[in-house]
Amino acid sequence: MSQTTLAPRDQGAPDYTKYLHPLMAKNYGKWDYHERLRPGVLVHVGESGDKLYTVRAGSPRTMSADTVRKVCAIADKYCEGFLRFTSRSNIEFLVGKKENLDPLIQAVEKELGWPLGGTGPSVSNISHTQGWLHCNLPGSDAAGSVKALMDDLIEDFKNEQLPNRVHISSSCCQINCASHGDISIIVQHHHAPRINHKNMQICELPKVVAICPAAAIRPATINGMETVEVVEEKCMYCGACHGQCPSMEIRDAQTDTLSIWVGGKMSNARSAPTFMKLAVWGIPNNPPRWPEVSAAVKTILKAYKEGGKPWERLGEWIERIGWQRFFEKTGFPFTRYHIDDSPEALSTLNRSAMLRL
Amino acid sequence: MSAKEMALNTPMLNELESGDWPSFVTDLKAYSKKRPVVAQLLNQLEESYQTKWNYWQGKIINAPGYGGGIIARGSDKSDKYPGLANFHTVRVIEPPGWVYSTDALRDLADIAEKNGAGILQFHGMSGDVLLLGFDDAGSLQCAEDLMNNGWDIGGSGAAMRTLQCCVGQARCEMACYDTMKMTKHLTDTFIHYLHRPEFVYKFKFKLSGCPNDCANSIVRSDMPIIGTWRGAMQVDQKKVAEFIDQKGMEYLIDNVLTRCPTRCLSVRGKELVVDNSDCVRCMHCINVMHKALKPGKDRGATILVGGKRTLKIGDTMGAVLIPFIKLETDEDRDNFTDFVEKVWEFWNDNGMDHERIGEFIYRIGMLTFLKGVEIEPDPRMINRPRTTSYIKFEELGPSRFDGERQQNPPVWNRESEGRETM
Numbered sequence A: 001m002s003q004t005t006l007a008p009r010d011q012g013a014p015d016y017t018k019y020l021h022p023l024m025a026k027n028y029g030k031w032d033y034h035e036r037l038r039p040g041v042l043v044h045v046g047e048s049g050d051k052l053y054t055v056r057a058g059s060p061r062t063m064s065a066d067t068v069r070k071v072c073a074i075a076d077k078y079c080e081g082f083l084r085f086t087s088r089s090n091i092e093f094l095v096g097k098k099e100n101l102d103p104l105i106q107a108v109e110k111e112l113g114w115p116l117g118g119t120g121p122s123v124s125n126i127s128h129t130q131g132w133l134h135c136n137l138p139g140s141d142a143a144g145s146v147k148a149l150m151d152d153l154i155e156d157f158k159n160e161q162l163p164n165r166v167h168i169s170s171s172c173c174q175i176n177c178a179s180h181g182d183i184s185i186i187v188q189h190h191h192a193p194r195i196n197h198k199n200m201q202i203c204e205l206p207k208v209v210a211i212c213p214a215a216a217i218r219p220a221t222i223n224g225m226e227t228v229e230v231v232e233e234k235c236m237y238c239g240a241c242h243g244q245c246p247s248m249e250i251r252d253a254q255t256d257t258l259s260i261w262v263g264g265k266m267s268n269a270r271s272a273p274t275f276m277k278l279a280v281w282g283i284p285n286n287p288p289r290w291p292e293v294s295a296a297v298k299t300i301l302k303a304y305k306e307g308g309k310p311w312e313r314l315g316e317w318i319e320r321i322g323w324q325r326f327f328e329k330t331g332f333p334f335t336r337y338h339i340d341d342s343p344e345a346l347s348t349l350n351r352s353a354m355l356r357l
Numbered sequence B: 001m002s003a004k005e006m007a008l009n010t011p012m013l014n015e016l017e018s019g020d021w022p023s024f025v026t027d028l029k030a031y032s033k034k035r036p037v038v039a040q041l042l043n044q045l046e047e048s049y050q051t052k053w054n055y056w057q058g059k060i061i062n063a064p065g066y067g068g069g070i071i072a073r074g075s076d077k078s079d080k081y082p083g084l085a086n087f088h089t090v091r092v093i094e095p096p097g098w099v100y101s102t103d104a105l106r107d108l109a110d111i112a113e114k115n116g117a118g119i120l121q122f123h124g125m126s127g128d129v130l131l132l133g134f135d136d137a138g139s140l141q142c143a144e145d146l147m148n149n150g151w152d153i154g155g156s157g158a159a160m161r162t163l164q165c166c167v168g169q170a171r172c173e174m175a176c177y178d179t180m181k182m183t184k185h186l187t188d189t190f191i192h193y194l195h196r197p198e199f200v201y202k203f204k205f206k207l208s209g210c211p212n213d214c215a216n217s218i219v220r221s222d223m224p225i226i227g228t229w230r231g232a233m234q235v236d237q238k239k240v241a242e243f244i245d246q247k248g249m250e251y252l253i254d255n256v257l258t259r260c261p262t263r264c265l266s267v268r269g270k271e272l273v274v275d276n277s278d279c280v281r282c283m284h285c286i287n288v289m290h291k292a293l294k295p296g297k298d299r300g301a302t303i304l305v306g307g308k309r310t311l312k313i314g315d316t317m318g319a320v321l322i323p324f325i326k327l328e329t330d331e332d333r334d335n336f337t338d339f340v341e342k343v344w345e346f347w348n349d350n351g352m353d354h355e356r357i358g359e360f361i362y363r364i365g366m367l368t369f370l371k372g373v374e375i376e377p378d379p380r381m382i383n384r385p386r387t388t389s390y391i392k393f394e395e396l397g398p399s400r401f402d403g404e405r406q407q408n409p410p411v412w413n414r415e416s417e418g419r420e421t422m
Ligand code: HEM
Pocket: B419, B421, B422
């Protein structure tokens, strides 16, 4: 391996102006409107009359260098060498010449095998994280569970047949890298961390004591060793300590499960942004294809498709029909765990006499 | 790479090769012929699928002069998979808006392949490009090659993190400020804070050009910057009439007028009447009628503060801090960076270890925070005034002997730190 001469250079963000498609550079800040020509294909029209076509496809997010080069070869041929990615790991090929659209679509679908879609009222690509491929914390996989779920939802990715867009996120621990979505899948632990006292000397103890949201961790001396102990009554199995300290093992292959949450919305359109809420819990963590997750997500999407009004996001639909009806329509059991007991809990209770009876 | 050739043994992963969604397994299996260490990676992943157990441990490695950006991992099973003993990820600051030329992408692919396993991810939830699979020396050489070619490595730890923005003015007619330029400006101005973790905890910016918030800034960043406008939106009545002719009056009523959260839209004949004084700039009508309606001309952004996920006090959305700020000129941008430094100073001087700014505000209260960062209270910061009557009115406390008002002890005082009560 060659010698490194690395010194801090603090270069900052790349100069994006070099990476703008010529029509982007020319019409920067002067776009007039856009249209969806078909699922996965957009045209943006500038005030100048220029038309920039976008072909959006689902990418696997994780790619080999060779696949990246394949993508580049296609973009060189049809896209003047420019493309971009979206926040949900869709790829967007940018096309200046209309005659390149059809051959590009052919190449994306046939050569890469990546489906077109994710535009308008469809299920977009799933925000996800590292999982067993490369994180130190996961209780489940990320790329694999996303692949399995998108296989099952691909018709809703390729077609625009839902009331509004659906953002799904999938996280392999409660840190929840992938964040709130219309539908979110997260791992759930079911007992307090097991402490490896022998390994506990490796960092400053106060860090892990301070990270605990429930103040459940306290310094202790066990067999003459400085370590910590967990007050089981207080611990809420969040796993935050595990993120801080590898000796606080929270995961358990036998007991960990998945839960599905609904109604996260970050856009301000119509209603203020909202967090995701618990829908179903206790779903088995079942590699390699997690069929129980697919079934639950499909149940939610089916009910939403049937009941949602145009433009209504999943959470807005549920707020309109009421949670009681959401549980009726999906057949998911409403359990005592759906009632919040966190510090924010009091604001989630119905404090009115307004009920559907 | 000291990777020995290893036969693939991945029966469970192979089940992820069927179906219509692109399979990373198929890709990586093919690539493992070129980079044998990838076979070790897949075999270990297969073991995780079999046992539902994870085999990565966190490690620490830093490029000289940098305090983050390399996410170090080593396998518990390095006896069996020697190539995974050190298998780090390098975070690379992405081009704002995730725009690329193919030259830039090839460059990243070449650097990833030359120094490591040649696996790339577009993109991490942090916004960065992730390059996977470097040993210690490979990580440093990778960082060196990246910097030689004009890239820079991303943030991690208690630092300003890599920024993220929507495509904004580069390809969106809704954008109310230049998100890409602002992202580059903030990254470059504060690059010291990104590379050298010296905050009490992490700090994230995310930038969206309009309230559609495509960058999900409101919950995913400590300081969301969301484009908006003052005054009247732009209405092209001819295109309103075309919309009505095309979609019908009922569609307009059912999907636009009645869906406005503040009921500020009405229709006279085929003319749309907007009560701009009541419009809360939610974007809905503009999203539906995007040819006829546009954000107004006096554009800028709303600055919020404190968005984060659930650890420790529960999820918090960003809360309004500056209702409207212009972000057009270099001077506007510099004024904003000055303000950010003031916020950081107050938070870092008074925040506790591991306390995100949203948690800090939760602890000390928004009114104390506003005082600390010298922002005047504004009714647009709240949904409703307080309902609890226990208030420390500074103006109304008893006078002291020298005629001065009593000073209430500041709530953010470090002496209140900690939970120990004895
Ligand atoms: C050996 C003697 C003592 C022990 C081991 C002890 C232990 C504790 C513990 C464990 C707590 C609960 C802390 C928490 O969960 O936050 C507590 C709270 C408290 N103790 Fe003690 N204590 C002792 C003596 C005293 C004495 C002598 C007083 C008063 C003169 C006292 C007054 C209090 C008060 C007022 C609280 C409640 C503080 C609060 O809720 O903020 N304690 N004590």
